[in-house]
Amino acid sequence: MKRHNLQLDDQGQLRHFLTVEGLSRALLVEILDRAETFAGVASRSVKKVPLLRGKTVINLFFESSTRTRTTFELAAKRLSADVLNINIATSATNKGESLLDTLRNLEAMHCDMFVVRHNQSGAAPFFAAHVAPHISVINAGDGSHAHPTQAMLDAFTIRQVKGDFHRLKVAVVGDILHSRVARSQIHALTTLGVDELRVVGPKTLVPDSVASLGAHIFHDLSAGLRDVDVVIMLRLQRERMQGAFLPSVHEYFHLYGLTEEKLALARPDAIVLHPGPINRGVEIDSRVADGKQSVILQQVSNGIAVRMAIMSMVLGRQTENPEVKH
Amino acid sequence: MRILIKGGRVVDPARQLDAVGDICIADGKIVSVGQKVAGFQPEHTIEAQDMVVCPGLVDLSVRLREPGQEHKATIDSETRAAAAGGITTVCMPPDTDPIVDSPAVLELIRQRADAAGHAHVVVLGAMTKQLTGGEITEMHALKRAGCVGISNGMSAVQNSLVLRRAMEYAASYDIKVFLVPEDSDLANGGCVHEGTISIRMGLPGIPECAESIAVGRDLLLVEQTGVSAHFCRLSSGRALSMISRARHDGLAVSADVAVHQLHLTEIDLADFNANCHVRPPLRSQRDREMLLEGLRSGAINAVCSDHQPHETSAKLLPFAETQPGVSGLESLLPLTLRAGVEAGMPLVNILALLTSGPAAVLGLDRGHLAPGAVADICVFREHERWRMTPETTLSKGKNSPFMHWEMQGRVQHTLLAGKPVFSLQAEPA
Numbered sequence: 001m002k003r004h005n006l007q008l009d010d011q012g013q014l015r016h017f018l019t020v021e022g023l024s025r026a027l028l029v030e031i032l033d034r035a036e037t038f039a040g041v042a043s044r045s046v047k048k049v050p051l052l053r054g055k056t057v058i059n060l061f062f063e064s065s066t067r068t069r070t071t072f073e074l075a076a077k078r079l080s081a082d083v084l085n086i087n088i089a090t091s092a093t094n095k096g097e098s099l100l101d102t103l104r105n106l107e108a109m110h111c112d113m114f115v116v117r118h119n120q121s122g123a124a125p126f127f128a129a130h131v132a133p134h135i136s137v138i139n140a141g142d143g144s145h146a147h148p149t150q151a152m153l154d155a156f157t158i159r160q161v162k163g164d165f166h167r168l169k170v171a172v173v174g175d176i177l178h179s180r181v182a183r184s185q186i187h188a189l190t191t192l193g194v195d196e197l198r199v200v201g202p203k204t205l206v207p208d209s210v211a212s213l214g215a216h217i218f219h220d221l222s223a224g225l226r227d228v229d230v231v232i233m234l235r236l237q238r239e240r241m242q243g244a245f246l247p248s249v250h251e252y253f254h255l256y257g258l259t260e261e262k263l264a265l266a267r268p269d270a271i272v273l274h275p276g277p278i279n280r281g282v283e284i285d286s287r288v289a290d291g292k293q294s295v296i297l298q299q300v301s302n303g304i305a306v307r308m309a310i311m312s313m314v315l316g317r318q319t320e321n322p323e324v325k326h
Numbered sequence: 327m328r329i330l331i332k333g334g335r336v337v338d339p340a341r342q343l344d345a346v347g348d349i350c351i352a353d354g355k356i357v358s359v360g361q362k363v364a365g366f367q368p369e370h371t372i373e374a375q376d377m378v379v380c381p382g383l384v385d386l387s388v389r390l391r392e393p394g395q396e397h398k399a400t401i402d403s404e405t406r407a408a409a410a411g412g413i414t415t416v417c418m419p420p421d422t423d424p425i426v427d428s429p430a431v432l433e434l435i436r437q438r439a440d441a442a443g444h445a446h447v448v449v450l451g452a453m454t455k456q457l458t459g460g461e462i463t464e465m466h467a468l469k470r471a472g473c474v475g476i477s478n479g480m481s482a483v484q485n486s487l488v489l490r491r492a493m494e495y496a497a498s499y500d501i502k503v504f505l506v507p508e509d510s511d512l513a514n515g516g517c518v519h520e521g522t523i524s525i526r527m528g529l530p531g532i533p534e535c536a537e538s539i540a541v542g543r544d545l546l547l548v549e550q551t552g553v554s555a556h557f558c559r560l561s562s563g564r565a566l567s568m569i570s571r572a573r574h575d576g577l578a579v580s581a582d583v584a585v586h587q588l589h590l591t592e593i594d595l596a597d598f599n600a601n602c603h604v605r606p607p608l609r610s611q612r613d614r615e616m617l618l619e620g621l622r623s624g625a626i627n628a629v630c631s632d633h634q635p636h637e638t639s640a641k642l643l644p645f646a647e648t649q650p651g652v653s654g655l656e657s658l659l660p661l662t663l664r665a666g667v668e669a670g671m672p673l674v675n676i677l678a679l680l681t682s683g684p685a686a687v688l689g690l691d692r693g694h695l696a697p698g699a700v701a702d703i704c705v706f707r708e709h710e711r712w713r714m715t716p717e718t719t720l721s722k723g724k725n726s727p728f729m730h731w732e733m734q735g736r737v738q739h740t741l742l743a744g745k746p747v748f749s750l751q752a753e754p755a
Contacts, residue, residue: 145527
């Protein structure tokens, strides 16, 4: 109850970045605007700005990830921070107090920020609630709860192509139930004011309660894609074949795989996003993934700028907002 | 020792009594209620003006953690906390370590409880060996040794054939079965109610039907076997209606609810508050309202604390990895009073849920104030406001979502078989 503003400080600025839910549209737009100023940094010969010089960022990954960790690392380095990567495999015996003990040990190294990925929902808010007051936490994905930087880079990519959110119809296709990416996307895009947000999938992966997040539910892909401006495909985990969520990859691709024929039902200028890594022939056909409507690789490069923006907003609070010079 | 409790508002739900009067106690028994016996010379007098005097509370589910988990709590620490909560009888489920599946374990618990001397401890025996749901225990021996019933702890027996046999065997010897209804396949490793909050937080949900389907199966088997059954810790309004209907149709079934289910809902989990991690999970507002209606209508026979004390680190993990349960002994009375008032019930009916109701479920001659009864008595101020804090909580478990809530209704004295076991003034602040 007293933790409701865990991620904001007294001035309403980002102290941690844990979830998109509950953040204002103005703040999300500020993140996108700031990311735009960083997007140019990568194309310069010296790809660094000194905003976080002297700061130490620890990438604390309890779950393996290549892309997310790498983009966070690059983002921190381009902001001139020192970066340390720590991979801790979660094992059943490595539970209990050891998680907080790990935290205390890392705190003792005088770092300024933890970028946390963990397989448990709520792990990022848990860390934020227990870290020393001078340390900030960025959620790089916690269980099925949230992946807010991914959602912001998706929003950034959409704005880059479409300019504005207000008239857009967006369809998110796949395993909403288990997807932290989908949750954060729904919060981000509804807050940014898209005209309609649809979720598409079978009831086993898109339960009725998803409607309470502000999404319109479709079980039929053709109906769900009709006249949309943006298609976001989610990665399908193969373990969904166990647990009776789905009968087979074959049937899933038949019903929900994005092919050129299905994509033709969307608006002609519709774009296709995917948080990666993609499963070709499972949720998306190669011709679509590599086609001209796909912005999947653009998402990856935008990931660095967006993460630079968020890190600099969170850590730059005390340093009187220095101007970014190009 | 002769004790006089003077001038209190005596509430004895078993007799629907609610009147100002005196209670005389001698040799651990109640001598008289109402008018003081002529010539009664008390050695000790409790001035109870402006206080409620009621039977000592009977709590249907209290984990004492001993034997086996003494790092969490002990029989001594938790029965002391029970006394501070006005509770004089606690019923322990069999899931200690070792499990209560033999008279020897029961005897060990009884000896330690007697040595502590803060509360009566009664015990449920295991329904199946090692609580695995496979083979039935020597329940007749357990009953002979003093178990008040049998239960399978937190884990319902999933195999319907085994459950049927267990019920048939128990019915042969008039042993009551205590059922925690949950279909474990449907629960599927979940940790919160399946609904809008589970979808928002990305936590695995336990659907309401995991409970109501189990209740449906259990009711049919109760009817089939003729066993006497009690349903424990209901969380689903639909499951409660099914039990209520079955009882109306003549089945010998009763039900209880944990007091936190009457105050909290899934919404309270919204900030991943691990102290709200309980089994069965906190459900919807609609379920909560149906449970409150069940208090009023009599569908619920008892309210219990479902006391589960934990060491601090058990709750210091990401939500799903924390251990479920609330430390509830010391907030049982004020929280039940509050729920009862919300349900629009008179005090005597509210207190029935904590005294005569649970005593009847256990088949114990407790929870009433008739002359001749064992003098287990709780004296409390109905309107005194206080705050529960970790420092003042006697239980070793400080895991309560109600910490720092303002409580109304505070225990002043607790008597166990005529012996004072708790007095508020005597406790260091």
